Amino acid sequence: MSETLASSIKTLLKETFEGPGNEGSYYTDSKPNTGVFGTLDGLTAEDASRSINGSTIAAHSDHxxxxxWVIRSMINGIDFEKDWEESWTISTVDEVKWAEIREELHKEYVSLFAEIDTIDLGKWLTNVNATIAHSAYHLGALRQMIKSLEIEK
Incomplete structure (x- = not known):
């Protein structure tokens, strides 16, 4: 059962961040590049910095x-102070900072994805499921923000 559960979690994480596979989609658009990474690809720092309803694509991405990072830190027993407000402070980014945000987001995803096979899913299942739900929420927000950018251009 644990193997099946880990596989299911990884499938949903992968769809959220990498987009759906060839076998179809469970909850995102079934087109290629509709996960977080494909959604962010091709956006400039200027696009990521544009304020849309009081926030930016850069802020959503970094959040x-x-x-x-918070979930991985908890799983790994790292003691830290959460600062959710700090995760929303990014507004304007240059191309270097924008690339860094996307790279760090990818790094955190890859690290969590790899850890799914090694953690006690009984203990961390709610946290991991919350990660999927939280990330899918922000994927939807990012896609709506991009629609707004397209209207403005």
Whole structure:
């Protein structure tokens, strides 16, 4: 059962971040590149810095990265102070900072994805499921923000 559960979690994490596989989608668009990474690909720092309803794509992206880091830190027993407000402070980014945010988001995702096979899912299942739900929420927000960018251009 644990193997099946880990596989299911990884499938949903992968769809959220990498997009659906060839076998179809469970909850995102079934088109290629509709996960977080494909959604962010091709966006400039200027796009990521544009304020849309009081937030930016850069802030949503970094907040998602921070959430993954928090969950991984908890799983790994790292003592830290959560600062959710700090994870929302990014507004304007240059191309270097924008690339760094995307790279760090990818790194946190890959690390969590790899840990799914090694952690006690009985103990961490709610946290891991919350990560999927939280990240999928922000994927939806990012996709809506991008629609707004397309209207403005």
């Amino acid at each position: 998602t990265r921070y959430y993954l």
